[in-house]
Amino acid sequence: MDKDDFEKNKYRSNIGDMDTNKSANDLDQLSHRLGNKMDDFQDEDTFLYEINKSLADQVSGELEEENVITKDRSTNKRKKKKNKGLKIFAAVFSVFMLLVAFLVFTPVGKKLILNIAGNYIYGKLDYDENKEKDKERPVKPKEEEHVINILLVGVEEIQGASNTDSMIIATMNTKDKSLKLTSLMRDLYVEIPGYSKNRLNSAYAKGGIDLLYDTIKLNFGIPLDGYAKVNFEKFESIIDIIGGVEVTLTEKEASYLNRTNYISNPANRKVVAGKQIMNGNQALGYSRVRKVSTGTESNDFGRTQRQRAVLNSIFDKLKSKNIIELGFLMDKILTEVKIETDITQKEFNDYLEEAVSLKVNQLENYRIPADGNYQNSKVQLGKLMQEVLEPKDWDTTRADLRKFIYGDTTSTVEVKPAE
Structure with missing residues (x-):
């Protein structure tokens, strides 16, 4: 091989290496864009266009390089093998991205993703074995079908105690999204x-x-x-x-x-006074304080x-994450923390699908008893008043x-949400 042929082959080899790196960079960039758009389904045409354009450019480049290689088969067998691998990669990557597009942008695909995620997450929950797994919940009246009420319970288990320190009804209303x-205040009689x-x-x-x-x-009429x-x-x-959480x-x-x-x-x-990030130990302590006013509420209020x-x-922190980040975070939480529940696998998947479809940016808050509709009393409990x-x-x-949870317009009572 003379010096000119050597330089030509060296040049072609360098071009091949550059193309390999370019393909890897294309994959990284496209994957990054995908991660940022997974939870934004409003610009489907733009996202699909980006995928198709990237794939078209990549495949076109690889085919052009293949034509150059075929002109010099006898002196560039290794280059041919390399570009054959790149062509296979491009084809596989094309199929993969089309599959992702299907999963992300079609109702069937979205449901499939949520079911897979739901099954995985549910497997990490601590299902209450004492509940009858085949027990059917009461059929809801038609006017209540759009509402799902989940009771969040925080139990104090210090020195053998088992009182509920917090009881909060988390409601998903698909009618008003x-x-x-x-x-529910713990001292309610x-x-x-x-x-x-x-x-x-x-x-x-x-x-x-x-x-x-x-x-x-019995007391509140809420199933x-x-x-x-x-x-x-x-x-x-x-x-x-x-x-941590911002408090x-x-x-x-x-x-x-x-x-x-x-x-x-x-x-x-x-x-310190003012806004800050609290760790778990600090946030728990903050959540239990009742002898100091918040500035608007005192005591158990x-x-x-x-x-x-x-x-x-917590909600504000999680909603800022895309679906990929959220998936990894939920996996870590449910791997390290056992959350007890009696929700079945099917119910969990259904609730997850409903929640994702709402696209809510903030939570609404309420408290029972409401301001102006309660009194402090002393009663005999055991041996003490x-x-x-x-x-x-x-x-x-x-x-x-009922008006707050169900959006019941039949009630003329004005609801005054808690701070």
Whole structure:
């Protein structure tokens, strides 16, 4: 081989290497664009155009290079093999991207993705084995079919206790396309089926989730479609996994948290007034404070307001992530934290599909009892007289709650959402 032939082959080899790198870069760039657009289905034509253009440019380039190679088969066998591999890669990548386009942009594809994700996520949940798996939930009246109510339960398990420190009804309303949180205050004085009247938070300790379901239905007229339960330790873990939550503290809140054991780890008692990122231990302590006003609410009213504030902060953090990032994050949470539930696999997939379709940007908040419709009372509980909350008018309380959850326009009572 003379010097000219050597230089030509060296030049062709360099071109081949550049093309290989270019193909890899094209893949990286297209995958990046895909990740950014996975959760944005409003610009399907543009996204599909980008995919097709990228594939067309790549395949055209590879075919042109193949024509150059065929002119010099005897001196460039390795180059031919390399470009054959690139051509196969382009074909496989084309099929892959068309498959992705199908999954992302068609109703059937979206449903398939959600079912796969739902099955995977559900496998990491702690299904309540004490519930009858084949037990059918009551058929909903037609006017309630558009609403799904899931009870979020935070259980205090310190020194053998099993009272519900927080009870929040998370509502998905597909009619008005909303997600809502309703706090049920733990000191509400309610009827407990099979027992004498007591605070709402005692129902779980007396009869588990079934008795809590029955108590909520009896007193508030709201049926539940499932529950999800965590204890304090699991709550902390979830906050830490997502990288903390943004919380705004008053001067009094910051001072109180830094000098009490609500933040159980002394090393974390360094919060400040104003906006900041709290870790799991700090956020749990904040969520349990009730002896300091939030600025608008005091006592247990302040506690439930703080709990809703943390849940809203979690929602704000998660909604900013694309579907790929969210998938990895949920996998980590459900791998490390066991969340107990009685929701079946099919129900879980259905709820997931409904929630994704809503595309909600913020949560709506409410609290029972509502302002102006309760009184503080002292009643005999065991051997002691203890303070409880009593709605002044149960009919008004139920009407307010129903209007907030179901969007019931038949009620003339004005709903005043909690802060």
